[in-house]
Amino acid sequence: MASRKLLLLPGDGIGPEAMTEVKKLIAAMNADLGAGFETEEGLVGGSAYDAHGKAISEEDMAKAMAADAVLFGAVGGPKWDGVPYDVRPEAGLLRLRKDLELFANLRPAICYPALAASSSLKPDVVEGLDILILRELTGGVYFGEPKEITDLGNGQKRAVDTQVYDTFEIERIASVAFELARTRGNKVCSMEKHNVMKSGVLWKEVVTETHKAKYQDVELTHMLADAGGMQLVRWPKQFDVILTDNLFGDMLSDVAAMLTGSLGMLPSASLGAPDPVSGKRKALYEPVHGSAPDIAGQGIANPIAMIASFAMCLRYSFNMIEEADRLEKAIAEVLNDGLRTPDIMSEGMTKIGTAQMGDAIIAKFRAL
Numbered sequence: 542m543a544s545r546k547l548l549l550l551p552g553d554g555i556g557p558e559a560m561t562e563v564k565k566l567i568a569a570m571n572a573d574l575g576a577g578f579e580t581e582e583g584l585v586g587g588s589a590y591d592a593h594g595k596a597i598s599e600e601d602m603a604k605a606m607a608a609d610a611v612l613f614g615a616v617g618g619p620k621w622d623g624v625p626y627d628v629r630p631e632a633g634l635l636r637l638r639k640d641l642e643l644f645a646n647l648r649p650a651i652c653y654p655a656l657a658a659s660s661s662l663k664p665d666v667v668e669g670l671d672i673l674i675l676r677e678l679t680g681g682v683y684f685g686e687p688k689e690i691t692d693l694g695n696g697q698k699r700a701v702d703t704q705v706y707d708t709f710e711i712e713r714i715a716s717v718a719f720e721l722a723r724t725r726g727n728k729v730c731s732m733e734k735h736n737v738m739k740s741g742v743l744w745k746e747v748v749t750e751t752h753k754a755k756y757q758d759v760e761l762t763h764m765l766a767d768a769g770g771m772q773l774v775r776w777p778k779q780f781d782v783i784l785t786d787n788l789f790g791d792m793l794s795d796v797a798a799m800l801t802g803s804l805g806m807l808p809s810a811s812l813g814a815p816d817p818v819s820g821k822r823k824a825l826y827e828p829v830h831g832s833a834p835d836i837a838g839q840g841i842a843n844p845i846a847m848i849a850s851f852a853m854c855l856r857y858s859f860n861m862i863e864e865a866d867r868l869e870k871a872i873a874e875v876l877n878d879g880l881r882t883p884d885i886m887s888e889g890m891t892k893i894g895t896a897q898m899g900d901a902i903i904a905k906f907r908a909l
C-alpha cells in the first residue's frame with residue numbers, strides 16, 4: 542500500500558470545521574481504496590499563538606517540511622487582532638510559503654452549472670467556466686528592495702516599492718504554466734505590462750524563450766495585464782491558464798474568483814520546485830476564504846472550498862487524477878441535486894449545514 546504523508550493544519554474559526562469534512566473523506570478513501578494516507582495534525586495561526594506564543598511552532602514547521610503535502614484551513618480572528626505583528630496569525634502562513642519555497646500559486650476559477658445564476662455576470666458568460674490563474678508568489682514588488690518610506694525633509698515623504706524579477710524566477714513559473722496547460726486545455730496566456738515596465742519586457746522575453754525551448758506544443762499568447770482584467774469579465778471562457786506575476790496575479794485571481802459566485806467554493810494550491818532526486822514538489826493546499834469569525838462554530842460553513850483544495854492535492858501531489866476528477870464531479874452533482882449551505886442558498890434549494898454537505902459529497906464520491 543502506498544504511503545502518502547499529509548500534514549493537516551486546520552487553524553482558526555471555520556478552518557477546523559471545514560477540515561473535519563476532509564478528514565472524513567480521507568478515512569473513506571483509506572477504507573475503500575487503500576489510499577494509504579497517513580495524517581499528522583498541527584497548529585497554525587491564532588490557535589498556535591495561544592499554545593506556543595508563535596504563529597507556527599518549529600516542531601510543526603518540521604512536520605510540514607517532511608510531509609508530501611500540507612492541507613491548510615484558515616487563520617485569524619478578532620481574538621488575535623492585538624497580538625504583536627511578527628506572531629500575528631497570518632505570519633504562520635507566510636512562514637510556510639517562504640520555508641517551503643512555494644513560488645507557484647494556482648487558483649482555479651470553476652463555475653459549476655448549478656451556481657451560474659449566483660455570479661454577478663450573466664449566466665451564459667460564466668456557466669461551465671474552468672480557468673486557472675497561475676500567480677508567481679515569492680518575487681516581484683511585494684518583496685523587492687528597496688521598500689521604504691523616506692522623509693524628504695520639505696514636508697514631503699517618498700514611498701518606494703521595487704518590482705524585480707530575475708530570469709530564473711520567470712523561467713520556473715512559466716514552466717509550471719506550460720506543464721499545467723498540457724493537463725488541461727493546452728493554452729497559456731501570459732499577462733504583464735511590457736509597454737510601461739522593464740520587468741514586463743523581461744517577463745515577456747523569458748516566457749517566449751521558455752516556450753520556444755521546451756513547450757512549443759502548447760499555445761502561447763500574451764496580453765497586457767489591464768486588458769487581461771477587462772477580458773476576464775467580458776468573456777472569461779477564452780482563457781485556459783493565465784500566467785502572471787505576484788502583483789497582477791493578486792488582482793486578477795480575485796477578479797476571477799468573483800466570476801464563480803461564492804468565496805466558500807474556491808480552492809487553491811501553492812507549489813514549490815520539484816526535488817532533484819525524488820521529483821516531488823513541496824505543496825500546500827488551502828481554501829481562498831478566511832476564518833469567517835462571523836459564522837464560526839455554527840456548523841453552517843461551506844466545506845466545498847476545503848474539499849476542492851483536497852481534490853487539487855490528489856491531482857498535483859499524488860497524481861491521483863481519476864480520484865480528483867471523481868471528487869470534483871461529486872461536488873458538481875451534489876449541487877445539481879439542490880443541496881446548498883446558507884452562503885450559496887437560493888429559492889427552491891435544500892439548505893444544509895457543513896457536516897451534511899461533507900457527508901453528501903462523500904456519499905456521491907463513493908457511489909460514482
Ligand code: NAD
Nearest residue numbers: 615616617618804805830831832833834835836842843884
Ligand atoms: P473571510 O473569507 O473569512 O469571510 C468573508 C465573508 O465570507 C464572511 O461573511 C464569511 O462568513 C463568508 N465566508 C467565507 N468563507 C466561507 C465559507 N466557507 N462558508 C460560508 N461563508 C464563508 O474574510 P474576512 O472576514 O475578511 O476575514 C476573517 C479573518 O480571516 C480575518 O482574521 C482575516 O485576516 C482572516 N483571513 C485569513 C485567510 C487565510 O487564512 N488564508 C484569508 C483571508 C482572511
